[in-house]
Amino acid sequence: MNIGESTRFAVQGVTSNKMRSALTTLGILIGVAAVIILVAVGTGSSKAVADSISRLGSNTLTVSSSSTTGGGRGGPRQPAVGGAGATASPNSGTKTRANQLTMADAQALTDKAAAPDVLGVAPVVSASSVTATYSGASHSVGTFTGSTSTYLLIDNDTVATGSPFTDTDYSEHRRVALLGVTVAKDLAGGDGTSIVGKTVAFNGKQFTVLGILTAKGSTGPQDQDDRVVAPATAVQDTLAGYGSLSSISVKAASSSTTSAAQSEVEAILDGRHHVTAADRDYSVFNSAALLSAATSSNATFTVLLGAVAAISLLVGGIGVMNIMLVTVTERTREIGIRKAIGAGKGDIVSQFLLEAVMLSLFGGIVGVVAGLIGSRFTIVGVQPVVAPYSVVLAFGVAIAVGLFFGLYPANRAATLRPIDALRHE
Amino acid sequence: MSAAAAPRPVIELTGVTKTYGTGDTVVHAVAGVDLVVERGDYVAVMGASGSGKSTLMNIIGCLDAPTRGRYRLDGVDVRRRAEATLSRIRNRKIGFIFQNFNLIPRTSALRNVELPLAYAGIGAADRRERALEALARVGLTDRAGHLPSQLSGGQQQRVAVARAIVTNPVLLLADEPTGALDSHSTEDVLALFDQLSLAGRTLVVITHEADVARRAKRIVRMRDGLILSDERVAPLAGEPVGPRAQAELAS
């Protein structure tokens, strides 16, 4: 007998008890959908973390002084590790003894011989509590950064409208500024582009707007476009004073040399500040190291979610086996009749195996659809990202589960002696 | 082929026994039976309940193996055959008719009749044509699409007869075919058997009803697993009793 004929018998078997087939299918459906959605949640949360870290630049290092208290507003999106410096109380004597980061420190890091893996260095000064005013509108600037043109490179910044400031702007102490989208919109209204070329007052100091920075979006509560970037020289002249730097941004030649660059930066600064690893008065934040740590912990999380989901798929498979055993028992007499009129062992096996696979196949298909639909919604604050492998895996396992758990009942049906099967009441 | 020159018997049972259980509880369901059924014969096997009729039919139908003895079906020794071979033999050589019809539920009459052909690997179009032909022979062409649950007992049994004859088997084997039918349906089925016998089919009908047995050409009586008597009531080559009796009744 051909496979088409067996398929028809199997379809008949599945459809003869629709409610039961639907419930059995539901078990597989839930398992498959759970695998897809939970792996997507895991992948989505990995991606969210990786994205926010890589937005810092995957091969950037941020050197910040342990004793500077930025007041939360200073520095280029001061990384959380800044809290490590909390051991030195801002008001204690250690503050005065601690060396601040200086322009000279930043200059030292550009030494190609001592730091061959460093590609670029940007000193960062920041001004806090800056209010911008422009033709009647005013805006409290989230982050006001003074740096060099290299900073834009290190921070992966581009200018959407207008042009960036240049090294000449820096050396000439020109009062020019680049605005974040939020600041520009708030001051000028509309899309904010009308402000380019105009003069804006920051705490009363006049700056000409050179351009508007490309939007970065927000990570969590922090709006990354609520900022102003200007040449450090002009910022020191007007808003920040000539004290210490709030941080130094360093770009490594590539992400693979970030760790080497970190060692070089530490060696240079340790020498200049006369400290050792034990009593450092500054800290270096390495985004690549954080990324790999976060990625590996997220991978574990994804595997755990996947494992939980896989168990539900297994339970669904046991449901298929259970129902197939019931079906075989219920239809023992039918099996006897079929054998009496000439059905071979293979005919019976293929009929019941196909029936089991059909249940799991249908559950698998609907489960994939449900999983893909479910993954479109934000789940516990995470936008799931469907991993193609999880779809293939879940679907494949669903079919395999049908085959595996259908085999025993099908075989049991096929090995029934016709005489015993016919006597069955 | 050589059937005309030396017709080989359809059934040849030699010293066949079937015992169930062991030791004190042993039951000799068939205690040693020799039986030869020639092609074209119409044999009724009679006996009280428990006399071993069904056990004998299961052996003849290759559904069960004898404990001892030899059995040749259509000249082929069927002892110790693999299950796959036996299912092929049942498919090609035997048509079963059971007391409780044994149609596949939720499956139309036509599909039920097609089933043996499907297991024989015959293509869909050919299968359908032959199944419709068989249904026509039992007078149920108009019921082809009906499910067993939509048919009367007599109609179901006629569908079962159609299913039994659709493969052109050498032997039709019926176990109490009228046991679950009223007298009217019984007459329908027996008339069908008469026709099939007239057409040259070989029939073995197991029954405990004398009225049913009387229609056959030969009556074998069993008791306690043994053949008690073997009586020919009509010539092998002649017509079965049924039509003749009816003709006499009519004249």
Ligand SMILES: Nc1ncnc2c1ncn2[C@@H]1O[C@H](COP(=O)(O)OP(=O)(O)O)[C@@H](O)[C@H]1O
């Ligand atoms: N599977 C079995 N196990 C044990 N004893 C059986 C079995 N089948 C039939 N028998 C016994 O064999 C004898 C003959 O049974 P059976 O062939 O069904 O008789 P009949 O069909 O003539 O009524 C009975 O005594 C019955 O109890």
Ligand SMILES: [Mg+2]
């Ligand atoms: Mg019986």
